[in-house]
Amino acid sequence: MPERSTITIHVNGHTVVVPAGSVVSAALLAVGEPCRMSVSGEPRTAFCGMGICFECRAVIDGVAHQRTCQMLCHEGMSVETQR
């Protein structure tokens, strides 16, 4: 059986289809959703892309503060902007 070429994830309640192998922070960028909101309510997204700066944190499958630049999307993943 050929490998799937797309994956379906749920971003802030919307169903989104992304290419297989997508990094979660890239998927968030592609759909224009922020990874997290700052203390003063500003949107934030991935910055360093290599697990150092923690700007890309989001809630993944209900677990808070996950670094999305270090994660691949999986089928059915729930991704929520960290507030």
Add this chain to the structure above:
Amino acid sequence: MRGFDVLILGAGIVGCACALECVRAGLRVGIVERDVPGGATTAAGMGHIVVMDDSPAQLALTRYSRSLWQELLPHLPVGVEYERRGTVWVAADDEEMGEVHAKRKTYALAGVESEVLDARALAAAEPNLRAGLAGGLLVLDDAVIYPPTAAAFFLHEAVRGGAVLLRGQGADHIGKGIVTLRDGTTYAADRIVVATGADIALLPSLPIQKRKGHLLITDRYPGFLHHQLVELGYLKSAHQISSDSVAFNIQPRLTGQLLIGSSRQYGNENPGIDQRILRSMLERARSYMPALAGISGIRAWTGFRAATPDKLPLIGPTDDPTIFLAMGFEGLGITNAPGAARLLVDGLLGRVPGIDATPFLPSRIALMETKHA
């Protein structure tokens, strides 16, 4: 040589509160700070404004100070992050539940409002506590602040009222109304107030010991915690004179962060993190709140409390009629800064103090020689 009515040494929260109180009394005030105002123990502490009943004098001072914080409330900048969270003293078992009832009575006699929570009410108030705890005591008017900005507020108001901040040089010698800074500059003052926190280099024979504490702050988890929680065993831990101890103490910050404490160690003046203590402190916290295991901490640090033999601060005059003290606040200097400042200035001006000042007078303990020039 420049002269002041009062020269305050140290711009921690205590020195800054004293400066403001002196300015309000119409005095010409100078404040000497060798480093960053509010940057020493004041920046390391938890900012829990808490009424403590470990002795009648401490109960009187913390209650008085908390009421002064409440008076300040309308004037505090938002950056002080004052929140009336309330404290819950958590009872693990029936024996500690007995202490809860005793504590409620003591508070009631002192006019401090509190409510006994049974096991179910405790679980409803703080769902992330482990199951099977006996209950707790909710002290409604206790609060949480961010101490460095509170110190900055006192200092700013004092300077606005005419106080002079002399920053960058520490005081090297004091005595007979003269303060000599490290670079040799001298200032004259009718009264010198030593508010140097846990640093007793100016008065080396003061009976103040450094008591190291660790804290850890987490990422933001809004809604995880609602009150400041302290295990009732905390009092036992805080009163242990000798050995190292940890106790469960957790504070919700306005940002949704959790500030986790606390530890107490004597005889360790190294400011580095002690991994063994930090681990046992966090294990203690996790034993009360299992869900903490899945939460990420972002920074840990240490600070030094200024501990006196009888656990009460030193507020008032010394053998040298020009030297006054405002130090030795152990783990309560944030809470007690406004009350201490008021008592000190009441003493300086001969006003009738709002509470009995005698338990805090330095003369209660064997005194001290000055380090003269």
